[in-house]
Amino acid sequence: MVDPRTSVISDRLRGIGRIIAVSSGKGGVGKSLVATTLALTLARKGCRVGLFDLDFTSPSTHIILGAGNAKPTEEKGLIPPIVRGLEYMSLIYYVGDRAAPLRGADTSNALIELLAVTRWGNLDFLVIDMPPGIGDAVLDLIRLVGNIEFLIMTTPSQLAFETVKKFACLLQELKVPILGVVENMKMNGAGKIRVQTEQLGARFLGEIPFDPKVEEAIGNETKLLKTAIAEKTNEIATNLLKK
């Protein structure tokens, strides 16, 4: 028996220029905020952008976006609604505010299902908000999405960076492109993460200072695009567009 869904995924993603998975080894480092803000920034620069929340058990990009009651439409598959100028897909459409208690195999199946039936438009970028860690979602994307690139998030904490090392080494071994590492919630001190990232042979994309006002920006696009996170994503987006 063959699972037919994996055979159609490359077709579904054919119209997408670049696919960027915003990832981390640990949770709570700001992936969702950076993924959402990066997607919004790219869209404000005139790009066609999709945002896909793959953090099935703890989705939050819909809250950051203030997505409201948007729903995909059914037309030979699922067409993501446009939310704040982004083609936006999330499991939240099907679970609402209820918990999705999924084990690994279920996560993998749900991910494959959504990749197989979602009809993205022609996009310049698809930004993916990943769950934390090197688990099913990472392995499935590496297996199924040929042109995936990873942007790895960390905080200044050595605990967070230890997992980044493992993550980056794995991606390097598998020859999967790493866009770079972003250090979030920087409080003070020397550029230890920058040095360590460069020692890994990965690109340090910069640091985002700890911004206590970011909480107020959740659900408010205008405020979000004025945060320190937006300043950094603007820089990242500008560099992405140069390539």
Place this chain on the structure above:
Amino acid sequence: MHEWALAEAVIAAATEVAKKEKLKDVTEVTIKVGELQQVEREILLFALKQLKPATFKNSRFRITKAKTTLKCRACCNTWLFQKAKLDAETAEAIHFVPEVAHTYIKCPRCGSPDFEIAEGRGIWLEKVKGAR
């Protein structure tokens, strides 16, 4: 017409199988559909017929249904999925992404959402027959 997207997947996978087995004329494609996903047989069949490429012009599509068996990991209870017990919105959510069953369905014996979809989840390509 979410079935259309699944039909495209079936045709893509069957084409891969036919190519691998060097089949020039595919005569029969057997698909197994689990009840959990509540795929509409007629719509799926219509889409398959519309989508079939030249190699499949003589092919027949056989669709078999599989009952969905759920097995509780907490108390080992096994039970069958019953669509009739769900409201329309829940049934539709499970139709699009069967795994969200874990959000809406609980073990009838112990109430746990931690169950395995042991059989009958979604769509499978069972067999591709043809001539070389």
